[in-house]
Amino acid sequence: MPKPVVAVVGRPNVGKSTLFNRIAGARVSIVEDTPGVTRDRIYADAEWSGHNFLLVDTGGLAPKEFAGSKANSPKEFAGSRANSLSDDMIKRHIYAQAELAIGAADVIVFVVSVKDGVTDDDEYVASLLRRARKPVILAVNKVDDFAKYAMDAYEFFALGLGDPVPISAGQRLGLGDLLDKVVESLPGGDGGGEVSGAVKVAVVGKPNTGKSSLINRVLGEDRVIVSPTPGTTRDAIDSRHVRGGREYVFIDTAGMRRKSKIRENIERYSVIRSVAAIERADVCVLMLDAAEGVTEQDTKVAGMIHESGKGAVIAVNKWDAIEKDGRTMKLFEKRLETDLIFMPYAPRTFISALTGQRVGGLFQIIDTVYENSLKRVSTGALNEALLEATAVAEPPQDKGRALRIYYMTQVSVAPPTFVMFVNDPELLHFSYKRFLENRLRMAFGFDGTPIRLIARERKE
Numbered sequence: 001m002p003k004p005v006v007a008v009v010g011r012p013n014v015g016k017s018t019l020f021n022r023i024a025g026a027r028v029s030i031v032e033d034t035p036g037v038t039r040d041r042i043y044a045d046a047e048w049s050g051h052n053f054l055l056v057d058t059g060g061l062a063p064k065e066f067a068g069s070k071a072n073s074p075k076e077f078a079g080s081r082a083n084s085l086s087d088d089m090i091k092r093h094i095y096a097q098a099e100l101a102i103g104a105a106d107v108i109v110f111v112v113s114v115k116d117g118v119t120d121d122d123e124y125v126a127s128l129l130r131r132a133r134k135p136v137i138l139a140v141n142k143v144d145d146f147a148k149y150a151m152d153a154y155e156f157f158a159l160g161l162g163d164p165v166p167i168s169a170g171q172r173l174g175l176g177d178l179l180d181k182v183v184e185s186l187p188g189g190d191g192g193g194e195v196s197g198a199v200k201v202a203v204v205g206k207p208n209t210g211k212s213s214l215i216n217r218v219l220g221e222d223r224v225i226v227s228p229t230p231g232t233t234r235d236a237i238d239s240r241h242v243r244g245g246r247e248y249v250f251i252d253t254a255g256m257r258r259k260s261k262i263r264e265n266i267e268r269y270s271v272i273r274s275v276a277a278i279e280r281a282d283v284c285v286l287m288l289d290a291a292e293g294v295t296e297q298d299t300k301v302a303g304m305i306h307e308s309g310k311g312a313v314i315a316v317n318k319w320d321a322i323e324k325d326g327r328t329m330k331l332f333e334k335r336l337e338t339d340l341i342f343m344p345y346a347p348r349t350f351i352s353a354l355t356g357q358r359v360g361g362l363f364q365i366i367d368t369v370y371e372n373s374l375k376r377v378s379t380g381a382l383n384e385a386l387l388e389a390t391a392v393a394e395p396p397q398d399k400g401r402a403l404r405i406y407y408m409t410q411v412s413v414a415p416p417t418f419v420m421f422v423n424d425p426e427l428l429h430f431s432y433k434r435f436l437e438n439r440l441r442m443a444f445g446f447d448g449t450p451i452r453l454i455a456r457e458r459k460e
């Protein structure tokens with residue numbers, strides 16, 4: 001089941017990043033008193049009372065910039081487009097940015113400052129949130145002294161978003177009450193309206209690699225806008241397709257650029273949806289540009305897929321545009337092995353979304369990856385494979401103590417996860433863990449899916 005998205009929003013300098021860090025449990029977001037310092041979107045897995053969710057920190061919304069626009073209404077403001085990219089692009093897209101932030105989240109934590117009181121910007125953002133009809137938790141921050149400021153928090157009833165929750169992110173006060181309200185508002189687990197039994201396929205990668213062209217080729221129609229301008233796809237778009245009696249949901253996503261390349265806040269919020277699309281997916285197709293090879297951003301996107309435990313297919317697009325000889329594909333595959341060394345399990349295919357070259361074969365690869373991600377192996381078969389593996393290479397020793405593996409069992413799928421009961425988990429060196437993973441793949445396949453090996457101590 002995909003993790004719900006909880007977005008922390010509000011105007012600049014109200015303590016959003018500090019709150020994010022407290023919930024995430026680490027200083028993963030830059031905190032500074034200068035408004036607007038959060039220039040990118042930070043994501044973290046969070047958990048409270050047994051509920052897991054994806055927490056998103058966002059840059060400050062500054063609706064007062066609308067006052068400097070020539071638009072006569074927020075709708076007109078949202079629709080206004082510059083003829084060329086300019087330095088004030090962010091200001092002219094504030095309303096559209098806010099709508100995307102709201103649309104990307106399942107639950108919104110709206111942060112305000114008790115020391116500033118209700119501002120015009122707060123009222124403007126609140127009006128957007130009320131119309132969105134999504135769960136909104138109003139967090140009144142900087143209540144560092146409850147005896148002194150708690151009553152002032154009730155001023156924010158005027159925003160019409162329900163009971164304010166007084167907190168102090170800096171002092172770690174009231175966060176439990178806030179998180180209780182967040183988890184109460186999370187989706188109830190109906191899968192968000194997903195098609196039951198359909199294979200969900202997220203097509204991800206950096207901009208302009210041909211993701212939308214691939215979706216259109218698969219569907220046989222121009223369902224998604226295709227443009228040579230990177231970043232045309234702003235949203236994550238679902239398209240259903242039936243082939244060979246199996247239903248698929250293809251999720252086209254906005255391309256994920258390097259942070260330094262992101263100029264518009266709209267595009268930054270699109271990254272939220274790309275991350276959420278990976279969470280929703282059963283299989284992720286990572287699109288690479290054959291002419292560019294594997295870039296740093298490609299490895300980062302691949303890392304997101306791997307860490308999420310999703311099945312993966314690497315699709316090298318625009319293969320028709322490459323000058324080839326008898327060694328071209330082998331050389332490219334060697335580059336993939338080096339640059340994506342952490343996911344050697346992912347099958348590779350060389351395609352052309354433009355001409356349709358090998359696109360049809362993509363379905364068979366997706367099916368194999370999907371089925372492998374759900375594969376279960378009996379405990380008896382696992383321990384036979386384990387016995388063979390330890391016969392080939394004895395478990396490691398440290399200071400005279402040898403690792404003893406008593407038995408192994410599979411505890412979950414998607415990704416396949418195995419627990420090994422051992423005498424001391426500290427003795428399981430990562431190289432031996434990798435060896436065991438490779439032996440499991442040799443014995444049972446698991447092409448296209450990461451697998452997880454967890455060591456648990458068991459006394460003799």
